[in-house]
Amino acid sequence: MEGVLHQIISGIATGSIYASISLALVMIFLATHQINFAQGEMAMFSTYVALTLIQAGVPYWGAFVLTLVFSFIAGMVLQRTLLEPLARAPVLASVGAFLGLLLIFNNIAGWIFTYTLQPFPTPFGAGAPILGGMLSRHELGSTAVTLVVLTAVWAFFRFTKLGLALRGAAYNPVSSRLVGIPVARMLSLGWGLAAAIGAIAGMMVAPIVFLDPNMMAGVLLYAFAGALLGGITSPLGAVVGGVLMGVIENIAGAYIVGTELKLTTALVIIVVVLVFKPSGLFGKTLANRV
Amino acid sequence: MVDPVASTPIQGGPILEAKGLHAAYGQVRVLHGIDFVVNTGGVTALLGANGAGKTTTLRAICGMVRSTGDLMYDGKRINNMATEAIAAMRVGHVPDGRGTFMELSVEENLRLGGYTRKDSIEPDLERMFAYFPKLKDRFRQQAGTLSGGEQQMLAIARALMIRPRLLLLDEPSFGLAPLIVREIFEIMKQIIATERTSILLVEQNASLALSVADMAYLLETGKIVMSGPAAEIRQDESVRRAYLGY
Amino acid sequence: MTQSNSRFLLILFVVAAAVVPLVFASGYQLFQLTLVVAYALSVLGKNLVTGYGGQVSLGQGAFYAVGAYTAAILMEHFNVPYWATLPVAAVVTGMVGLALGLPALRLGGLYLALVTFAMAVAVPQLLKYKLFENWTGGVQGIVLNKPDAPFGLPLDPDQWVYLFTLSVGVVLFVAATNLVRSRIGLALMAIRDQPLAAEAMGVELSRYKTLTFGFGALFTGVGGALGAIAVGFVSPDSFSIALSLTLFVGMVIGGASSISGAVYGALFIVFVPNLAEEISKAIPGAIFGVILILFMFFAPGGIASLLSAQMRRFRAAR
Numbered sequence: 001m002e003g004v005l006h007q008i009i010s011g012i013a014t015g016s017i018y019a020s021i022s023l024a025l026v027m028i029f030l031a032t033h034q035i036n037f038a039q040g041e042m043a044m045f046s047t048y049v050a051l052t053l054i055q056a057g058v059p060y061w062g063a064f065v066l067t068l069v070f071s072f073i074a075g076m077v078l079q080r081t082l083l084e085p086l087a088r089a090p091v092l093a094s095v096g097a098f099l100g101l102l103l104i105f106n107n108i109a110g111w112i113f114t115y116t117l118q119p120f121p122t123p124f125g126a127g128a129p130i131l132g133g134m135l136s137r138h139e140l141g142s143t144a145v146t147l148v149v150l151t152a153v154w155a156f157f158r159f160t161k162l163g164l165a166l167r168g169a170a171y172n173p174v175s176s177r178l179v180g181i182p183v184a185r186m187l188s189l190g191w192g193l194a195a196a197i198g199a200i201a202g203m204m205v206a207p208i209v210f211l212d213p214n215m216m217a218g219v220l221l222y223a224f225a226g227a228l229l230g231g232i233t234s235p236l237g238a239v240v241g242g243v244l245m246g247v248i249e250n251i252a253g254a255y256i257v258g259t260e261l262k263l264t265t266a267l268v269i270i271v272v273v274l275v276f277k278p279s280g281l282f283g284k285t286l287a288n289r290v
Numbered sequence: 291m292v293d294p295v296a297s298t299p300i301q302g303g304p305i306l307e308a309k310g311l312h313a314a315y316g317q318v319r320v321l322h323g324i325d326f327v328v329n330t331g332g333v334t335a336l337l338g339a340n341g342a343g344k345t346t347t348l349r350a351i352c353g354m355v356r357s358t359g360d361l362m363y364d365g366k367r368i369n370n371m372a373t374e375a376i377a378a379m380r381v382g383h384v385p386d387g388r389g390t391f392m393e394l395s396v397e398e399n400l401r402l403g404g405y406t407r408k409d410s411i412e413p414d415l416e417r418m419f420a421y422f423p424k425l426k427d428r429f430r431q432q433a434g435t436l437s438g439g440e441q442q443m444l445a446i447a448r449a450l451m452i453r454p455r456l457l458l459l460d461e462p463s464f465g466l467a468p469l470i471v472r473e474i475f476e477i478m479k480q481i482i483a484t485e486r487t488s489i490l491l492v493e494q495n496a497s498l499a500l501s502v503a504d505m506a507y508l509l510e511t512g513k514i515v516m517s518g519p520a521a522e523i524r525q526d527e528s529v530r531r532a533y534l535g536y
Numbered sequence: 537m538t539q540s541n542s543r544f545l546l547i548l549f550v551v552a553a554a555v556v557p558l559v560f561a562s563g564y565q566l567f568q569l570t571l572v573v574a575y576a577l578s579v580l581g582k583n584l585v586t587g588y589g590g591q592v593s594l595g596q597g598a599f600y601a602v603g604a605y606t607a608a609i610l611m612e613h614f615n616v617p618y619w620a621t622l623p624v625a626a627v628v629t630g631m632v633g634l635a636l637g638l639p640a641l642r643l644g645g646l647y648l649a650l651v652t653f654a655m656a657v658a659v660p661q662l663l664k665y666k667l668f669e670n671w672t673g674g675v676q677g678i679v680l681n682k683p684d685a686p687f688g689l690p691l692d693p694d695q696w697v698y699l700f701t702l703s704v705g706v707v708l709f710v711a712a713t714n715l716v717r718s719r720i721g722l723a724l725m726a727i728r729d730q731p732l733a734a735e736a737m738g739v740e741l742s743r744y745k746t747l748t749f750g751f752g753a754l755f756t757g758v759g760g761a762l763g764a765i766a767v768g769f770v771s772p773d774s775f776s777i778a779l780s781l782t783l784f785v786g787m788v789i790g791g792a793s794s795i796s797g798a799v800y801g802a803l804f805i806v807f808v809p810n811l812a813e814e815i816s817k818a819i820p821g822a823i824f825g826v827i828l829i830l831f832m833f834f835a836p837g838g839i840a841s842l843l844s845a846q847m848r849r850f851r852a853a854r
């Protein structure tokens with residue numbers, strides 16, 4: 001029993017990181033009906049930016065904030081230059097552009113920073129595990145950070161005029177323009193936000209898995225599974241689904257399939273959700289966009 | 291009888307004037323050089339059968355479809371400006387199909403309507419509840435779950451939140467039971483009387499539209515075939531036979 | 537140009553493709569050309585699914601891996617001669633394609649892209665899995681012998697493998713051309729271009745889509761088997777997501793909606809990295825990415841449609 005509890009608690013810790021990426025994916029999906037296959041690589045690249053800043057002597061939280069600003073701007077620029085022009089192109093074109101981005105980020109990172117694993121610092125100290133040895137300080141700290149971020153994002157969308165406008169632009173661009181919302185700018189803003197949320201996830205996961213250009217492949221897969229499990233049209237679902245995926249990963253790893261089939265577990269969940277409940281736990285079914 | 295409100299001579303010069311307006315969807319040309327005016331504080335009705343180009347006219351005004359010729363709003367040419375820029379000049383639009391933000395609440399729909407406003411919109415929310423008490427009861431309800439009539443009211447209220455100087459209404463009677471239509475038009479008369487907003491009203495229900503309008507235009511396959519004061523159009527034999535059905 | 541004329545040119549081209557490298561190319565160059573054919577078949581499978589079937593699959597690398605491992609396991613554990621592994625690889629990948637296609641295609645659109653992407657990411661891990669280790673050789677993979685030329689032909693193994701691969705490739709390309717022109721192919725294109733109209737005409741969307749998915753997997757799988765024979769080695773990490781992405785790049789750059797595009801795409805993915813790798817190991821991937829995006833913007837029809845536009849201009853000028 002103790003063991004299960006341990007698995008669940010540490011699952012929630014990693015799950016909250018998946019939840020951030022799931023949320024970023026769902027935000028982009030709601031606004032553009034596109035799936036950002038490069039979301040993971042963007043987060044990875046942001047994490048390298050943070051590492052570079054830290055190695056240059058910037059204190060951790062300074063580097064953290066600068067990285068968020070960088071990611072936010074980079075996300076906006078990418079949306080403006082690449083994705084906006086392809087907004088009305090067939091699925092293949094936008095998928096192609098995202099895969100192109102994925103390749104570019106992954107390989108440029110490999111080129112600049114090499115493919116060797118690098119340790120990434122945690123701001124929460126090494127110290128002994130807490131909660132009766134169930135959670136490392138970093139796990140607790142990163143969970144807290146992610147929860148704060150997710151709450152802030154929720155509050156932004158729920159209580160601010162800009163957040164409401166972003167939601168309006170995502171759900172109904174035509175009516176949004178008619179009430180004077182600059183929809184294109186809202187989409188860029190959404191992309192910037194998604195990129196910044198991804199960057200936080202990258203910086204929180206890097207101390208656990210070490211930093212390398214392929215660091216986010218597995219995280220992205222779990223985030224996909226989380227987003228689908230929660231319902232790709234539901235931001236709340238994305239968060240719940242992401243956290244659930246962390247728990248499922250741990251339980252399955254410890255008691256069912258072992259850690260060697262982690263990715264396959266995510267694949268199976270993706271397929272099962274899509275076949276049996278494509279709308280996920282919280283979402284609504286969407287018509288196919290062929 | 292001409293409605294006393296509509297004929298009240300409070301009108302200034304034209305707030306909107308179209309001259310030789312053409313509009314097309316890609317290769318498909320829909321408007322072939324039409325002229326019309328909406329007077330300041332006046333109500334202009336744009337009538338016509340299905341596919342005549344009424345919705346397209348409203349879309350051209352809002353920059354949702356490309357147009358040539360002249361569209362003068364408040365003395366300024368606005369052809370092909372960005373839709374959001376036109377909204378920012380206080381042009382409210384109740385679009386074809388109502389344009390409800392289905393996933394959002396009634397409150398959020400109204401707040402989005404007031405997006406361009408820099409001042410407080412709380413008094414306007416109260417004003418909308420005065421016109422449409424039904425919306426007050428459904429304030430927190432998801433807009434997608436409203437009835438058709440309620441959604442139409444919401445659409446009108448949303449457009450009013452912008453404090454429009456010009457209000458474009460696309461078939462507010464569409465798909466609604468006669469009783470609801472009458473209710474909505476009663477409210478609209480109230481709005482016209484108190485807000486003094488200039489209105490361009492698109493309708494297929496000609497008798498209804500002519501009961502609130504002071505000017506009327508008849509559109510047939512992208513051309514204006516008749517125009518004049520609403521009262522005169524109402525008396526016209528051919529209009530009566532074709533559109534008023536008596 | 538008349539039809540028989542262009543067919544004659546095509547035959548001439550194939551004969552030249554067979555003979556010229558035998559005389560002039562080095563062993564390594566022959567190996568690269570062999571890979572071109574194997575990749576061309578794999579990209580062809582992708583073209584059928586995406587270009588003709590209108591379904592975005594990102595997991596074609598998984599089918600390539602299934603084909604490659606089928607051939608390798610048969611050769612290693614059952615002493616099946618290399619040439620006899622191809623029909624088995626075709627059947628196995630075709631069946632796997634059908635089995636996956638059935639649920640995946642119900643979703644369509646982006647969801648299919650997502651599932652196949654996840655599949656491509658998960659493949660290496662499955663190949664390493666310890667329960668299959670006796671068959672797959674785990675992380676180590678399987679090393680294969682390069683086949684010698686039969687009947688005492690005066691060819692070294694590189695030359696023979698090239699000729700063999702090219703012959704299989706030509707046969708399958710002819711088959712694909714016929715498939716595309718058959719009733720199935722026409723129905724597919726109708727589905728791709730006008731899904732609603734096609735359905736109204738009584739075309740059974742899902743059956744045809746599943747069938748193409750199966751055929752696509754089959755072509756890619758045979759490509760994988762040929763690739764395994766040519767490389768003489770299979771291992772989990774050679775079938776990572778990078779392979780699926782590479783095949784995707786080949787498809788887009790060659791031209792998804794054409795048969796010949798598969799060849800241009802394969803030439804591109806084999807030779808461009810070689811040129812670029814001199815700068816840095818990571819550069820080819822980045823270049824792939826940049827070129828992919830450029831093609832999405834400026835030439836969504838790929839090299840094939842650029843070429844046919846040139847041809848039309850040329851003919852009009854005459």
Ligand SMILES: Nc1ncnc2c1ncn2[C@@H]1O[C@H](COP(=O)(O)OP(=O)(O)OP(=O)(O)O)[C@@H](O)[C@H]1O
Nearest residue numbers: 315318320338339340341342343344345346347494
């Ligand atoms: N998005 C579009 N693309 C192409 N053609 C369009 C589009 N929207 C409308 N049309 C065409 O333009 C013409 C006028 O349409 P419009 O919607 O303006 O008519 P309407 O007068 O509003 O009709 P209704 O009373 O049925 O609403 C029609 O022939 C229609 O087919």
Ligand SMILES: [Mg+2]
Nearest residue numbers: 344345346386
């Ligand atoms: Mg209309």
